[in-house]
Amino acid sequence: MREGRDVAGDTDRAAPDTTETGPQSAPDRAGAGHVHIGEVAARTELSLRTIRHYDEVGLVTPSARTRGGFRLYTADDIARLMLIRRMKPLxxxxxxxxxxxxxxxxxxxxxxxxxxxxxxxxxxxxxxxxxxxxxxxxxxxxxxxxxxxxxxxxxxxxxxxxxxxx
Incomplete structure (x- = not known):
């Protein structure tokens, strides 16, 4: 799935985190167990906007970003999102x-x-x-x-x- 705009017109692009404690910078393509936000949205049935919001409020921070600033997630990140998704209807x-x-x-x-x-x-x-x-x-x-x-x-x-x- 290609990164880019969601239905609200937001993009996933953000300035890469260059702090030593922040997410690691990665190549422009997902690899080594990382997936782009679109794949995460498909797996979790959460919207791109919701996943970004959880990042902004500090619930789930992507494990890495591409050099272009796109969020990359691991299986552990996805499991965390699934836990949140299960808590929400409750x-x-x-x-x-x-x-x-x-x-x-x-x-x-x-x-x-x-x-x-x-x-x-x-x-x-x-x-x-x-x-x-x-x-x-x-x-x-x-x-x-x-x-x-x-x-x-x-x-x-x-x-x-x-x-x-x-």
Whole structure:
């Protein structure tokens, strides 16, 4: 898929990040496990605009950019976007998403020199458990709403079926 404009007319082009802590500069074509934003949008069923917004608010930063400034994403970046996509219909805010991602990022650092100590690990697991509880509660609320909506649709359908006169 070719990079360029989305339906709103925005382009993916941005100035490459040249800071040492920013994304790596890459050749003009995706490679080495990197994909362009258009492919990410197709895989995640998120719009280009949404993916860019998540970058702007710091939820998912592309792992690299081409020399031309196009965003490049890895499988881990895509997995992060999928987690966000799954949280959205449950009504989690961007701040809540950020909190969960920070906790899971720290937990994923378990085999690194910067691994959380026992107390931090327990706190992080409690954060994830709280999110699980909230997600399960919200799923149940959505199921109840869907059941009521189904009842409503069935009631309308019953009104449309002709009843023989009297």
């Amino acid at each position: 009504g989690f805010t961007l701040e809540q998403m950020r909190d969960l991602l920070a906790a899971t990022d720290r937990l994923d650092a378990i085999d690194t020199p910067d691994a959380p100590d026992r107390d931090e690990h327990a706190r992080l697991m409690a954060v994830v458990a709280d999110f699980e509880t909230a997600a399960l509660r919200r799923c149940e609320e959505l199921r109840a709403m869907a059941a009521r909506a189904g009842e409503f649709a069935a009631e309308l359908g019953a009104r449309l079926r002709p009843t023989p006169p009297g």
